[in-house]
Amino acid sequence: MTSSPALPFDETRRQGGFLSAVLSSDLPRSRVLSVVLLAILLVLATTPFVFSGSQPIGTAAKICVFIVLVASYDLLLGYSGIVSFAHTMFFGIGGYGIAIALERLGPTWGSAAIGLVAALALSAVLAVAIGLLSLRVRAIFFSMITLAVASAAAVLASQLSSLTGGEDGLSFQLPQALRPAFRLLSEPLFGTAVNGRLLAYYLVFFVSLLVFLTLLRIVNSPFGRVLQAIRENEFRAEALGYRVVAYRTAASVISALAATIAGALMALWLRYNGPDTTLSFSIMVDILLMVVIGGMGTMYGAVIGAALFVLAQSYLQVLMEAGSSALAGLPLLPNLIHPDRWLLWLGALFVISVYAFPGGIVGRLRRAVP
Amino acid sequence: MTFTSTTTAPALETRGLTIRFGGHVAVNDVSCRFTPGTLTAIVGPNGAGKTTYFNLISGQLKASAGQVLVEGEDVTGLPPSARTRRGLGRAFQLTNLFPQLTALENVRLAVQSRADAGWSLFKVWNSRRDLIEKAESILERVRLADKRHIAPKALSHGDQRKLEVALLIAMEPKVFMFDEPTAGMSVDEVPTVLELIHDIKQRGDSTVLLVEHKMDVVRSLSDRIIVLHNGTLVADGEPAEVIASPVVQEAYLGVEVARD
Amino acid sequence: MTEPLLQLSGVHTHIGPYHILHGVDFAIPSGQLTMLLGRNGAGKTTTLRTIMGLWQASSGQIRFDGKDITSASTPDIARAGIGYVPEAMGIFTDLTVRENIVLAARSGPVDKNRLDWILGLFPALKRFWNLPAGNLSGGQKQMLAIARAIAEPRRLLLIDEPTKGLAPVMVRSMIEAFKALKAAGETILLVEQNFYAASALGDNVVVMDDGRIVHSGAMSELVADKALQQRLLGLSLDAHQ
Amino acid sequence: MAAESNTPAELPRAKTDWLPLVLIPALALLALPFVGSPSTWVTLTVAGLAMGMMIFLMASGLTLVFGLMDIINFGHGVFISLGAYATLLVLGPLAGWAQADSLGLNLALLLLCILAAMLVTGLVGAVFERVIVRPVYGSHLKQILVTMGGLIVTEQLIHAIWGASPIPIPLPQSLRGAFVFGDIVMERYRVVAVVIGIAVFLGMELLLNRTRIGLLIRAGVENPEMVEALGYRIRRLFVSVFIAGSALAGLGGVMWAFYRQTLTAGMGMEVMVLVFIVIIIGGLGSITGCFVGSLLVALVANYVGFIEPKLALISNILVMALVLIWRPQGLFPVARR
Amino acid sequence: QDIKIALIAGKTGPLEAYAKQTEAGFMMGLEYLTKGSMTVNGRKINVIVKDDQLKADLAKTLLEQAYNDDKVDLAVGTTSSAAALAMLPVAEENGKVLIVEPAVADAITGEKWNRFIFRTARNSTQDAYGAAAAVPASGDVSIATLAQDYAFGKDGVAALKSALAQIRPNAKVVFEEYAPQNATDFTASAQRIFDALKDKPGKKIINIIWAGQHPLPKIADLKPERFGIEIAPGGNILPAMQIYKNYPGMEGAVYYYYAFPKNPMNDWLVAEHQKRFNAPPDFFTAGGFAAASAVVTAIQKAGGTDTEKLIAAMEGMTFETPKGPMTFRKEDHQALQDMYHFKVKANGKDANDLLDLVATIPADKMPIPVRNKR
């Protein structure tokens, strides 16, 4: 017999130590990947102090939120094999929960808490309902049903305009401590004013980190393993004694709750929520792309996918601006890299990244470097 | 060993079990009891309803009529997973595994189900050393230990069959249902599996149902044979007696094939 | 001696990083039935798939009927007259039995007599003619897979373990079928674990182990030599039916 | 390629499933008392059926590609748009034919537009298949992403070529307006749509049922290796089907364009949810199912729009939910993927 | 030091065409008003254009960046009302002027307004008053509305009703039909409207309030004239109005049509635009031009870019635009402006020769209510 090369890692190896405990023994398993992840963590942790201006900190906050959102979707897609298009609905519920509560009940921590709890409860109920009703049908039918549900949610948000602000969305005030005008320290720290904006950023950052680590733990638990088994062969998993519908529904609920938290963070950061911000189908597609670029079924993929994509989205136009003025004078080319054609390149990016990273970036890195 | 019907509830019983697909009755009013410590072989021509009978017992199919009882408790309305948790274990005729997970992980999942550890969300999976060790020992027993990190999709057909058996053993059910466990297994591997089945039977508290077309296997292992033909139970009894019966000789073995 | 219908010389096959076949050489004489034996994981299935072009040989040569088919595409290999019954049967479960057979007859409607003959061999197929093939029992699927391969006359049939899951009486039908096909001039390469069936059918035998050919010769020779059986297959013929 | 082999006569026959076909007349009858006025009812019914035909024309290509080949082509919508814009290639030079008060010339123009559109979308479809879809056969997820990418790129190219502003196009003179019979009105253009819709439906049914193409596609999706091992060049077939699907989208696009009389790059994408719903209702891959589903959705939309407009917003989703509760695999399930 | 102005628009996405017009109009406006020098009070004007992709969150972020990172003196934008509404608080937080163009939502100068917000664009109520003014002033008039079933459509109908009550008490809205936002088949809606209108006395009009793909031809094809019913479409951008050509004689009100205003500024705009883009200027070209005019006039009047001085200068300020003079009303900073009552031409000489002017509706004939809380 040909000796079959063992897998690049030993499944049974037990890692000790603090890091392993925090990362639920799911270590990056690639030196480059570890370095990249560490770099992302460090940059996100220090953005307000290292970069000036409102664009970098805004981008960083968005990355944090999307890491949670994408990771929560990966739990569904990569680990459970469920293709749902209704994930933005939960993102939206989180956003609207905060927005409506803060707008209606006034800008206090209490109303934020009420909004968040109500949103989580609603998300959980909806996720259970969708799960129990439709996780039994064929996978592709489920996807299409969620597509319809998502569009129904958008219709609903538009129809309930007295509550949601309709297409216009809601702008609202944050609790005192998170407003730009609030000063925690009278003196700037490392040249940066320690104001409400900074606090808001760190709120987003730490909650995201916590939720991410929790998700990481869940996918590496016996429960997470069952989800993977169900993804591979649900019929067999059921025969082994695992109640497939219950596990899938549980996965949907967990994922929905995490997405709701992401939505709430997004709204808190933007002090605004509207249908295009959290409910739109294009966000759904962005999430899909981030999961796939990063690497499905690897929570770290969410980090890399989200970071890369949000950066590209924020700076692609800027880059093209530079490119097209550099190339001015040439025929046609400057036209194609005119900033208004940035979507063209985003589209190309969709296609190229799926080809360039069939197993996602994490998959690629893990294969390349032990 | 002799077959005696006990007064206590049998490990598994079917009462009037029937399923129709449109006009076709694939399993027709089959009533049967299976007692611990006995290995019952189920034989019959292709399409007789053997696999369908298993599917009805383990819950993959819903019966049109009749009941399935496990240790006296009616499980007819329960989904497969619930029946598994009540002690029914099943290996499949057409290999049915987790194709991309390693052989070890395949078995570990079965062990984990047995240990009822699926719902722990906040524990790390490999902190359960005991589960992993048990899975490894089972792979050892089916002679797949050296392939434990290979996924089924890259295993040869015979090795997949062995893994299928390993999963059933790992579940440690009260009732073992083997559906042609040795089909496609090479001649030198068959004895390993037969030995495993023999061991299970030997323990005395397990009930074994075995569908098998290899008559020598049936003869050497079974305490009792039941014969299905067109979905109906047509013979039930001592192996030698049943094999000699005309229905088996004609419909199943084909008169001339009954050599050896 | 005339040129063999199929000739493999020094065939190596890799699947991804795995090196599976290590220089396989053997020939299949025209009009005969050749058995390919070997323990689990020996590389029998891989050999058949390599012949069919489903996996590409990384080196070596495969000649069929005097032509080099080593790097031909699967459809072209099939069109050259090779029929294939894969190990997993390759039934189209969504299609009915009828549709499965209709597809198998690539050059037009199935010849009526031939169809009658096939349905006579496997009456179950007739009964479930318009049923999705996925609903068939394991053995019935196996029958359909064979029926599909023989729906049209072919020059060479590659058949991977056709008797697994078949009741003894069906194994007999199958043996009859192969004999009839051989009589009609078809050449067959059969992978089999059922040594009883193998010894009843084979003109020649090729034994593989670990991706290599370890024996090839006439079947009668192997049947007669118990020691050889023991060495090659790990068991002697007597121990099993 | 005749699919029907001369099989022995005593083989069992397949049964036809009539139930879903009865659904349409049943629904129409059920709506009558709620609508009240018979003339309004006829107007609504005829308009709904015609709208259904147009939806069918747009969805038919996706039934092939998604339903049969199991490729989720989110880019289908852009082929509809592309087909619509392709009419400009004809309308530009032949603008006079549209204004001419001659039914013959007008129909010829429509036909030329259809030809041009099918040609353009077929060609782009071939490129799409080669460059974008081929490497991701079998992976739904990647298909969604790459076709989404393809969609965005193609939409942007439409912008780059034809500009971002909506472009009005004239409906040929004799196809404007409506026939009026008493209180019943019937838009002329819808009559054309009905004719073309039925023609395409019959053509596809014939092609897929009288040849083995339909079987081959379904078999090829389940097990491409085996189909190849039977000697079929499945790749070539898949390419052709994809091209056919794109061309049909182009045809649908032309019909839609003349209905809307305004071209926008997003016009195809706007109907995609509807198209998906129709295909799901139909049972993924069944031409008849897609046809019945289209009529059903359009009719219900009209009746609901008249009886209870508040519900019109969700009438499509409602229809889908009800159908799936009745038949979880759609009206005519083709495959059990 | 340069004067920095941010122009935010939804340059990519479904309203790309609108945004292009705004940008072109704004730049041409600056050019005209500075006589090509692009300097005001000796300071160079530097316009930073940003694309919000019609996304409210992005618009908000971009405006923050414009004020904080780019340090612009004031900002102009944006295409989508939702995005504009999200931008309003940013202007207030940063204490900088935001001129809203071309978003139309009433709330911008209504309940969501703050003192840093000015709007050169017309608001929905102005559109409604225009539409009302195009209705005959005497005799029975029964109106049915067809609008999209969401906030924009409902507000539009409400605004029309109150406008009618104010200036055309003889006209009544007798039926309101709401269709889904993305509706394409209007047979059912039309039937309902016909049923409601056909037995009414006097003039019968269907007033269509619709954003996006216009349902006009679909209703017209069903022959409302059978029942003596007329259709009054709103004004729209030129490509959208080209389908009006098939229905000559229709009347309605429009915000801008290149051939209507007669003043040197518009003459220059039409000629130059025709020259540069080979098409007449459209709605949002005029809007962008007007915004540029507001900016230049205000800076000149305030003598600089200090925010408080600008606000003081702009409140009540009258400035020239291609539509003639506009005035920022003191109370809510809404620019009051004329509208045009049009009739569709029978046979125009080219694709864009569409409308005849029936009457200019002067700003002071439209008593637009003040809705913000100061």
Ligand SMILES: Nc1ncnc2c1ncn2[C@@H]1O[C@H](COP(=O)(O)OP(=O)(O)OP(=O)(O)O)[C@@H](O)[C@H]1O
């Ligand atoms: N879903 C179904 N619809 C219709 N007929 C079915 C269905 N499932 C099974 N059958 C039929 O029921 C009969 C019994 O099938 P089953 O698989 O139980 O046979 P079996 O005894 O296991 O045969 P084998 O030895 O070939 O595995 C077969 O004739 C089969 O065609």
Ligand SMILES: Nc1ncnc2c1ncn2[C@@H]1O[C@H](COP(=O)(O)OP(=O)(O)OP(=O)(O)O)[C@@H](O)[C@H]1O
């Ligand atoms: N897809 C694959 N990827 C990697 N390795 C494979 C793959 N398929 C088979 N192998 C390996 O190739 C070797 C030969 O397998 P093959 O299936 O040819 O054996 P076989 O002789 O047909 O065995 P069996 O009698 O069990 O069917 C085995 O070691 C198997 O693990």
Ligand SMILES: CC(C)C[C@H](N)C(=O)O
């Ligand atoms: C630009 C406007 C006329 C229309 C745009 N949809 C808005 O909401 O403001």
Ligand SMILES: [Mg+2]
């Ligand atoms: Mg069976």
Ligand SMILES: [Mg+2]
């Ligand atoms: Mg094999």
